Amino acid sequence: MYIMHAGMISAMALQRAVAIGNGKGGCGKSSTAAAVAGLSAAADYEVVLVDLDPQGDLADELGVRDHPDNDGGDGLLRAVTAGVPLPKPIQARPNLYLVPGGPALYDLSGVLLSRQSRGQSVSDALTNALQPIADNAELCIIDTPPGDVLLQNLALTAARWLIIPTTVDTSSIRALHNIADRVGEARRDNGDLEVLGVVLWNIPVAAKRIRREARATIDQVLGKGTTMFTTTIRSAPAAAYEVRVQGKLVHELAEAVEGAEPFWKALREGREVRTPGTAPALAAEYIQLTDEILTRMAAAEADAGAGAPPMEAMVP
Template identity: 30%
Template sequence: MSAKIIAVANHKGGCGKTTTVVHLASELAAMSHRVLVIDLDPQANASLHIGIQHPSEISVTTAELLLGDITLLTEALQEETQIENVSLIYGSLSLGKAEDQLKEEAPRPSEELTIKLELLKDLYDFILIDCPPSLKLLTSNALASATHVIIPIESGSQYGLYGVTDLLNHLEKIKRINPQLKLLGALLLRHDERQNVCKLIRDEAIQQVGKILDTTIPQSTKVNQAAILQQPLYKLDKNSKVRKAFEKLALEVIAKT
């Protein structure tokens, strides 16, 4: 079966995109699914977490892949990472420049990733794309190639939904080139149902986004620890609340895609 391609997108910075990609990927892989992470963010945070090498040492990252020929794919694809059964196409700082160049040179600037992913669809069950905090071409490439999109929302912040209408409008535009794109829903991170601000954000998210995932992710210092140690949450503490939440998210994603 062809891979489910899930873009994790929100132009609001720091809302939990990378965290969602890394831990959803590791939980899906722990359930024996074949998983590929594609890092489309110049900050390369997902690559720093799950990569074995530093992104600056990688000669073919998503930047070169987007601009170059499809034959670069074999070099771009790294099957060995810090997380078992998760492959990675690294991101790097050069993505910023690549985005400008794509805009000037590519005949269909939003569809370069779609072309490059065609050959990978049969090799993986899930392809997760980490987007940068912007709505420009890199995010458009992710959304144009995806079958599904998750919108992470920082639940503990009263500004968590700021800008979400722009994102939804952008999704509608992308649907003209990718009509199959489905919204899986908003995902509330740092969510605590006992806090009023979280309850408010939940209600607002249902209103504004239209759909939220049943699973919510609690706040936990283990998230930062996992990133520093370059580990999946199940290796840190497999029974922790936050790990269980990502495990539940993986099951929900499997059921809904």
């Protein structure tokens, strides 16, 4: 096992649901969703990963694009619009189940907008579709599309938590205003929604000044009460490319580095990861981010009196 975590997530309806969202593409949403889901599953959480994006990129991240049960989002479309049960998710890894997205979801907004125009409420459509599987999972991660406001709102209405990955270019910072608007709209239907944190993504390793300035800007846009994750995710285009080409998660690539010390060994012992290539160092950052996410969720539940168990060591 790889991670220290702060106990299991409680069994309230959709209280296990975490949306990964930003109003702009290229900010690391799918990469973050896949890496956190994979590492949580490796730490013995039962994880459902929901791909709400018509591009369906999570199938590439997990290497299941050609899986016979990859329906391109058709099952999710029918569950949301017709109320039929979701098809059985794809078991992509031990403990990790994917509800695939894909081109069928291009029709989803149109159907729901038509219903809205007739005065029908659609805000809980995704919540109702996901509830049966969310209730049977310890963690439900929803990857949202960047440009579809309605689908973003559906995800935020279903989720207890929002994680916002962002890069630090000007257009990405502007997009934070958009996701802040989405949060405000979703809270009209989902008063429990909270921003779990913002993660700086695609950041050069030595860019300390950039990190400081980005944190200051995010405080300005989202408010000083918004929590930043301590962990930032480095720029590692070669590793990101290999993830989708090979269909392996970044920690799986790291384990496969020929002749390398297992990346988790140095991490356990508090030493710097010095294995060759970018995958092991990137994997170490995603491990630290996953640890922060699970710890924050369990701590929030404990503060709310949800009865989360005490800190459990996932590594010896």
